[in-house]
Amino acid sequence: MEHIGCAYSSKYVKSLINMRLSDQFIQSLESKLRHFENLLLCKSLFPYRHSQYLDDIKNVKIRNIFTRLRVNNNKLMAYCHKGDGLCSHCQVPETASHFLFTCSSGQLPKIRKKFEQSIKNIAPVFGTENIDDKLSIVLSLNFSWQEAIKIACSYVKDMYNHRFKVNRNP
Numbered sequence: 075m076e077h078i079g080c081a082y083s084s085k086y087v088k089s090l091i092n093m094r095l096s097d098q099f100i101q102s103l104e105s106k107l108r109h110f111e112n113l114l115l116c117k118s119l120f121p122y123r124h125s126q127y128l129d130d131i132k133n134v135k136i137r138n139i140f141t142r143l144r145v146n147n148n149k150l151m152a153y154c155h156k157g158d159g160l161c162s163h164c165q166v167p168e169t170a171s172h173f174l175f176t177c178s179s180g181q182l183p184k185i186r187k188k189f190e191q192s193i194k195n196i197a198p199v200f201g202t203e204n205i206d207d208k209l210s211i212v213l214s215l216n217f218s219w220q221e222a223i224k225i226a227c228s229y230v231k232d233m234y235n236h237r238f239k240v241n242r243n244p
């Protein structure tokens with residue numbers, strides 16, 4: 075780390091790498107075990123690699139959306155290695171945080187407004203976080219209330235479905 079003058083502590087970088095490797099590993103295993111109704115086998119084989127969001131999301135399709143967004147393996151322009159990586163509507167890099175929290179394309183702002191109104195009633199602290207914190211909280215489902223987890227799951231699902239089924243890439 076000291077050779078590249080990195081500002082982050084090696085412990086922090088290690089934890090990020092571990093989370094990403096863990097997610098990628100689970101995603102690849104999950105795609106191989108798609109026909110399994112749950113991840114019991116995965117959990118029993120690799121309990122120390124298990125992320126909480128996999129338990130919180132019962133629906134396989136929604137879980138897959140979360141994993142894709144968490145490991146940047148999805149069709150958002152910033153990750154799909156096609157074109158300039160920009161959002162065709164906003165002309166800024168189409169990252170997961172842009173897509174979920176700032177993009178003004180199609181119905182996305184409307185879906186987001188509904189989500190923010192509902193989540194503020196249950197988790198008021200959420201309204202004060204910055205975009206990177208919001209992304210991390212939502213994609214890790216880091217809420218104390220079950221109701222907030224449900225709202226966040228359906229938010230991410232609705233946004234993703236709108237982006238890729240209604241509002242396809244040009």
Ligand SMILES: [Zn+2]
Nearest residue numbers: 161164177178
């Ligand atoms: Zn956009």
